[in-house]
Amino acid sequence: MKPGKLPPELLEKLVLSRLPSKGKGVIVGPGTGIDGTALNVEGTLVASSDPITGATKRIGFYAVHVNANDVAVMGAEPRWFLTTVLLPENANEGLLSEIIDEISREAEKLGVAVVGGHTEVTLGLDRPIVVGTMLGEAERLVRPDGARPGDAIIMTKWAGIEGTAIIAEELRERLAPILGEEFLERASSLIEYLSVLPEARILRKVANAMHDPTEGGVLNGLHEMADASGLGFRVYAERIPIREETKTLCNYLHLNPLGLISSGVLLTSVPRDYAKKTVEELLSHGITASIIGEFLAEEKRVIVEENEERPAWRPESDELWKVV
Template identity: 90%
Template structure:
């Protein structure tokens, strides 16, 4: 495809005709010659924007879910998605077809309307870049800095779940002779747990703060929550769930799963008297959940391992970058 914006006929064929553009409150959606979108909003508008620059596979999938997660942890229901797709000069229609298919499928799964964006062939790129913006509505805003001393820390899913999936996919040739294709398929499929929307829909009714830990894993996510609210924390290593696939990969590659990228995990500060009820409700919906510790008024951040309190280390970079 040639540099510049897609020709109108190609834009209609490959993009506009395939996106779920109808949804709650949509007044003006995407179209040829339309440079903006208009939506009718109820409640509080919450917005998030993130680029997908490092990945080369499933970038449409990531663009939708990464941005939806950031909206969901503030208590909002994702409603409207805009995306800018920049493709290298050597890109063919098949690459764009794949990205649009992923965006369309994942937006439909979440009940999100794609209301606008931009697609072009950009000189100077060596890989596709997808930038997403998600807008959502919140009846009850959950502030990122709302954690209170004494709040229980509720964690969903498993530490390092995204990292395990990436490692299995990126290092497949190296690891297959050792760990086997069947094992790597199971680990790779963990990417399907990337969305935190199911648990956020439960937790937003109770939580004082929520956060989805990404780079730096669960431990960095805890530090970020404590930073935002000016608190300390105490967490118990044995209470942090870790999938067997993640344990095997981390043991073999000498990585710490607590510092491994963990999109798909949701950390929530929940009033202590409600925490057990919340975990039971999550488990009843098939969502793995645990109370892994508590936030502290004092400026002390500790990880309890084998009955001993140690300073909770803060990853300088994600464990993933040691091997990928």
């Protein structure tokens, strides 16, 4: 495809004809010659925007779920999605079709309408880049700075699951002779746990704050929650769930799973009195969950390992960038 905006006929063929039908509250949706969208919003509007730059495969999938997670952690139900797709000069129509099909399929799974965006071939790129913006409605807003001293920290799923899936896909050729195709299939399948919507729908009823730890993993996510609320924290390393696939990859590649990108995990600050019952409810819905620590009024931020309290290190960059 040639550099620049897609011609109207290609836009219709490869993008517009593949998008889900209009969803709730859509007044003006996507179309040729339409540069914006108009929406009827009933609750509190919550919005978030994120690019997908660390993966080259399934980037349409990532774009929808990463952005949906960002509004879900504020107590909102994702409703509307806008996306900008930038393609390298040598991209073919099949690549764009694959990205749009992924976006459409995952948006429909979540009940999200794709209401606008932009698609073009951009000079200077060596890979496609997808930038997403998700809008949602919240009946009860969960503020990211709402954690309180004494709150229990609940964590769902397993540390580093997104990073595990990305590494298994991106380094498959290198790792297959060593770890085997069956192992890499299991590791890459963890991408199916990327959405935090199921647990967010349960937790938003009781949470003081929620956060999905992306770059920098679980530890950076804890620091970000503490930053927002001006608190410290104490967490217990042995309570942080980690999949065997993640442990194996991290051991082989000399990575720390607690600093590995962890979309799919939800960190939640919950009043101590509700914590145990909340974990039981999550488990009853088949969602792995643990109480991993608590927020502190004092500034110290520590991790307890082998009964020894140590300062909780803060990743300067994600462990993923060491290998991908």
